[in-house]
Amino acid sequence: MIPGPTPVPESVLHALGKHPIGHRSAEFQSIVRTTTEHLQWLHQTKNEVLAITGSGTAAMEAGIINTLSKGEKVLCGENGKFGERWVKVAKAYGLDVEVVKSEWGQPLDIEAIGNALETDKEKKIKAVIVTHSETSTGVINDLESITKHVKRHEKALTIADCVTSLGACDVPMDKWGIDVVASGSQKGYMMPPGLSFVAMSDKAWAANQDSDLPKFYLDLKQYRKASSKNSNPFTPAVNLYFALESSLQIMKKEGLPQIFARHSLHRDAVVAAMKAIGLNLFAADGHGSPAITAIAPQNLDAEDLRKSVKERFDILLAGGQDHLKGKVFRIGHLGYVCDRDMLTVIAAIEATLESMGKHPTTIGAGVSAATKLLNQAQ
Numbered sequence: 001m002i003p004g005p006t007p008v009p010e011s012v013l014h015a016l017g018k019h020p021i022g023h024r025s026a027e028f029q030s031i032v033r034t035t036t037e038h039l040q041w042l043h044q045t046k047n048e049v050l051a052i053t054g055s056g057t058a059a060m061e062a063g064i065i066n067t068l069s070k071g072e073k074v075l076c077g078e079n080g081k082f083g084e085r086w087v088k089v090a091k092a093y094g095l096d097v098e099v100v101k102s103e104w105g106q107p108l109d110i111e112a113i114g115n116a117l118e119t120d121k122e123k124k125i126k127a128v129i130v131t132h133s134e135t136s137t138g139v140i141n142d143l144e145s146i147t148k149h150v151k152r153h154e155k156a157l158t159i160a161d162c163v164t165s166l167g168a169c170d171v172p173m174d175k176w177g178i179d180v181v182a183s184g185s186q187k188g189y190m191m192p193p194g195l196s197f198v199a200m201s202d203k204a205w206a207a208n209q210d211s212d213l214p215k216f217y218l219d220l221k222q223y224r225k226a227s228s229k230n231s232n233p234f235t236p237a238v239n240l241y242f243a244l245e246s247s248l249q250i251m252k253k254e255g256l257p258q259i260f261a262r263h264s265l266h267r268d269a270v271v272a273a274m275k276a277i278g279l280n281l282f283a284a285d286g287h288g289s290p291a292i293t294a295i296a297p298q299n300l301d302a303e304d305l306r307k308s309v310k311e312r313f314d315i316l317l318a319g320g321q322d323h324l325k326g327k328v329f330r331i332g333h334l335g336y337v338c339d340r341d342m343l344t345v346i347a348a349i350e351a352t353l354e355s356m357g358k359h360p361t362t363i364g365a366g367v368s369a370a371t372k373l374l375n376q377a378q
């Protein structure tokens with residue numbers, strides 16, 4: 001129950017085990033064609049979605065180096081570990097980074113972003129770079145409102161890390177006008193790690209014409225050119241494409257509204273459960289991500305709880321990152337997760353708290369609260 005790598009369905013695992021085929025073969029081109037179509041469906045975009053062999057960070061880096069130029073000013077939203085990563089990538093390429101910080105656990109300050117854009121009369125800001133679902137804190141940022149401010153500015157692009165939002169909640173790329181969407185296979189895609197995805201709007205492709213940051217393996221022009229021929233510029237992870245074909249089929253069969261509803265229901269169930277148990281949630285009320293819930297238990301080392309849940313029940317929870325280590329544990333409910341998984345993890349946490357003598361309320365309170373919500377949705 002960590003936010004990635006997430007559980008992988010059996011059919012996706014079986015697809016991986018097929019013998020690799022030539023990446024220039026007609027058979028492989030047909031897989032690229034169908035997976036690209038399905039990726040467009042998932043991103044809710046008419047633009048091509050390009051697959052890169054690499055983890056999510058490759059797609060993030062590609063988004064920056066394919067749209068921006070040396071020394072350009074960007075606005076980075078930072079309210080957690082992955083917001084920090086954006087700042088690091090932007091700085092690594094010598095961009096002039098202005099950071100809009102919020103405390104970890106709080107959502108990004110939309111007004112502050114809006115003000116920074118509004119006072120930029122000389123149109124120096126070339127991109128607003130944000131994380132949609134901040135996995136380190138379990139906060140979902142209001143990406144739709146951010147895109148509205150960016151559109152009013154006209155010049156800037158919205159570059160978004162959607163690694164744990166895509167496939168968990170609505171990310172209508174074209175409707176909201178998100179210019180770059182980056183994601184990775186080991187999250188909502190229900191796949192092993194190894195593929196990352198980047199989609200760019202017409203506005204981002206226009207910016208690509210002038211972008212002078214160094215690039216070769218991650219030069220998206222090459223991927224776009226190859227994609228028009230249902231191909232890749234380099235040897236892709238062929239077997240991961242087999243898995244992608246299978247996982248996207250599962251997602252299409254379930255349907256986007258159903259996938260989003262399942263994730264928000266599981267978020268609501270776990271939030272209700274933790275409140276009923278008497279544990280504090282780390283994310284500000286009402287800003288919890290549908291992909292992951294962070295809990296800050298009082299009077300107890302979160303690492304001790306995590307260790308016991310793993311040893312006794314073989315369920316892996318995620319820990320707190322950096323200064324949150326020991327203070328926070330996180331329950332991933334992203335991708336191939338069902339009601340059974342939710343009730344099991346809640347029960348395991350309750351049993352562990354009880355055996356540590358640290359259950360703040362009555363054993364079963366969490367399971368009961370979650371069950372009520374899950375049953376209502378039946």
Ligand SMILES: *Cc1c(COP(=O)(O)O)cnc(C)c1O
Binds near residue numbers: 131161184
């Ligand atoms: C997992 C994750 C990433 C990508 O990390 P990689 O290890 O490079 O795949 C990026 N952003 C967020 C919010 C994530 O959860």
